[in-house]
Amino acid sequence: MPPQSHDLVRRSMSKIMLSDDLRNYLNRLPDVELDLLLEAYERPLPEAFRVNTLKASEEKILERLKSRGYSIEPIPWARHGYVVSGGGDLGKSLEHMLGLVYIQGPVSMAPVEALDPRPGEVILDLCAAPGSKSTQIAQLLRGEGVLVANDISFDRVKALSSNLQRFGVLNCVITLVDGRKYPRFAKGFFDKVLVDAPCSSLGIISKNWGIARAWSIGIVERLSELQRRLILAAFDCLKPGGILVYSTCTLTVEENELVVNWLLENREGARVSEIRLKGLRHRPGITEYNGVRLRDEISKTMRIMPYDNWAEGFYIAKIVKEGG
């Protein structure tokens, strides 16, 4: 094939531009329908939000929104989650500013549902900023127990702090720590840990097409190394019997299944657990990649393509620490 100008390929029917590297990578992935993926990338993501039951009853808030002209449909897999259409810009509404609603993508609500926070638990959100999943954890804790929301970036912690304030979370601690170092002082401290890891974001290209242009396998390999260290740290912070959820909004095997496989090979007590989320279309985790066979239990993890639900693409793994 002759070289393309600026190493980019423009699809005849598609507005989105993928680099050759990315196109080749996606073509090599098992179980990916590239045409559907490109179609999903071109569609806007559905607008969705959670009702903040820490501030008022669900019925009262929904009634307010409906009276202001919003049409609302529940998201089957997320408690308090709704897809919204009509009405004005929810992000500039009184309800948003008062913290009665939190705007969040529908599939982005799935990792915390997989974690299933229960009142009274002590939970760490290791890569928490800007705080969507932290506020969701806080909501499900219902004011009982403790949420520790951590991030490595001071600027991002400011956004995290604002969102936890707006959401009205009393039982939270914000820390500014490199997640890889967390076990140095909090080994075995938490009932549950969420690692929503920094990633190459191939599941949310429709939000920002620049992601597709900036993508490279080098970035993926660097992120994969970081993710491996984060997942080990998170696991070490769990009490015996504790639960870890690892998630990304990307599609690469290096950042998903290979990271979980790395944990299973490096921590004896780690076991992958089934995730059940009502109505969320997904496919099993990949267990064979580039001629390498991964642990069978990786098939219990969840790979969600953007065209599965015409929303964000995600990967979610739930891991139990044996011995509780």
Added chain:
Amino acid sequence: MRLLTSAERRYLIKRLEDQHGVEDAFDDLVLIRTGQGRIRATTKETYEAACRLRRVQQVGLYVAKMVKGDVILSIEGSQLLGAAITKNIIELSEEEAEEWMKAAPIERSEKIESRYVIARCGDFYLGSGRVSRDGKIYPQVAKWRRIPEE
């Protein structure tokens, strides 16, 4: 960041009673003093967890600020106290609540003696507003929290 001393706590509670008729405010919560007279509230369990952790940036919820002996309640602080607020409270219409969240001054025909009032719109509390000599009420809404002007 440090715990409020007993004297500081008693003073805050007294001022909240005088200003807004709240009795035994935040009595089941730990109160923490941070910079610029700000007060945060949290649970005992959360505070104990924070003591075990490192590089703690914040604990709990910002509820109030002490300014020259007056208590300014945040939106969340006023929501937390809710129905316990019985004095110096004004009721806003939906339209006025929108204006309040843009930090636009609100006019009231009745004379207000206090320097600060709490605004409410139905079941929702919107924090403190400063009563000016010209009779207007200036909402104390943080910039990041305001509804942007069109």
